[in-house]
Amino acid sequence: MLVSDLIKLIDAEEQTTGVLDQTIACGYTCDLLSWVMAKGKANCAWVTVQTHMNVVAVASLHDMACVVCPEGVRMEEASVAKAAQEGIAVLSSPKTAYDICALLHEAGVPSV
Amino acid sequence: MFSRVFPVQKGMFDTAGEASSKIKKILKKVGIPPDIVRDVAIAAYETELNLVIHSLGGELTLSVNPEIIELISQDVGPGINDVNMALKEGYSTAPDDVRDMGFGAGMGLPNVQRHCHEFQIASELGRGTTIRAKYFLKNN
Numbered sequence: 587m588l589v590s591d592l593i594k595l596i597d598a599e600e601q602t603t604g605v606l607d608q609t610i611a612c613g614y615t616c617d618l619l620s621w622v623m624a625k626g627k628a629n630c631a632w633v634t635v636q637t638h639m640n641v642v643a644v645a646s647l648h649d650m651a652c653v654v655c656p657e658g659v660r661m662e663e664a665s666v667a668k669a670a671q672e673g674i675a676v677l678s679s680p681k682t683a684y685d686i687c688a689l690l691h692e693a694g695v696p697s698v
Numbered sequence: 699m700f701s702r703v704f705p706v707q708k709g710m711f712d713t714a715g716e717a718s719s720k721i722k723k724i725l726k727k728v729g730i731p732p733d734i735v736r737d738v739a740i741a742a743y744e745t746e747l748n749l750v751i752h753s754l755g756g757e758l759t760l761s762v763n764p765e766i767i768e769l770i771s772q773d774v775g776p777g778i779n780d781v782n783m784a785l786k787e788g789y790s791t792a793p794d795d796v797r798d799m800g801f802g803a804g805m806g807l808p809n810v811q812r813h814c815h816e817f818q819i820a821s822e823l824g825r826g827t828t829i830r831a832k833y834f835l836k837n838n
Contacts (some may be wrong), residue, residue, distance in 0.1 A: 598808075600735025604793060617745075617800050617805040618800050618801075618805070619799075619800040619801055619803075620744065620747075620801065620803045620804075620805035620806055620809060621803055623740055623743055623744060623805070623809055624740070624805055624809050626811070633703065634747070634800075636799065636800045638711070638799060639710065639711070639712055639713075639714075639749075640714055640715055640799065640800070640801075642714075642715075643714065643718065643719065643743065644715070644743070646715075646737045647715070647722060647736075647740065647743055648736075649789060664712075679827055
């Protein structure tokens with residue numbers, strides 16, 4: 587699945603622009619950054635309500651594909667700019683983290 | 699053999715992660731195996747965040763030679779009251795505002811230990827803390 591496919595799947599808006607061709611290999615949801623540091627993987631779609639700059643640092647260190655903000659949460663502009671610079675897509679979806687992960691799972695994307 | 703020092707300031711959450719990101723890029727550039735790069739990046743990030751959250755300021759030092767990569771985190775205080783407790787998963791002394799940002803899960807030092815080949819920590823109240831994480835390249 588590509589980031590562009592995920593956008594359609596979860597009715598998301600891309601906050602970054604033009605970072606759509608990354609492949610999503612796995613999914614994860616957690617708001618504790620150290621937990622994500624321990625479990626994260628490359629090309630992961632990470633669902634979190636955290637929106638500050640350190641989310642991008644964690645996603646970047648793991649070479650993740652995208653960060654997904656659930657329930658209409660939007661990432662701060664400075665974080666979005668940094669994510670775009672690192673080649674990580676930032677998506678905002680009206681769906682809950684639970685629904686986003688369920689849809690990812692149904693589409694055949696495994697957990698980390 | 700080369701060595702680089704990355705100063706890390708107390709409380710600077712906006713730039714936290716930059717030193718780790720630079721360390722990761724350097725290691726990738728010199729052709730270190732991806733699994734080692736990932737492990738060093740995780741240890742660097744956790745120690746960098748510990749410097750930002752808990753220390754009075756400090757630095758990360760990355761040393762690379764054909765056999766060993768060494769990551770050293772050194773700060774100027776305040777030192778850890780109980781090192782054994784600090785190494786226990788789930789134990790954290792992070793304040794509430796830091797926890798609200800998703801830090802302070804008590805995973806930092808255990809993550810560093812899990813993601814290195816050799817781990818050493820020395821701390822003295824009033825003087826500071828030094829953490830050494832080593833990675834052996836020849837056996838990998």
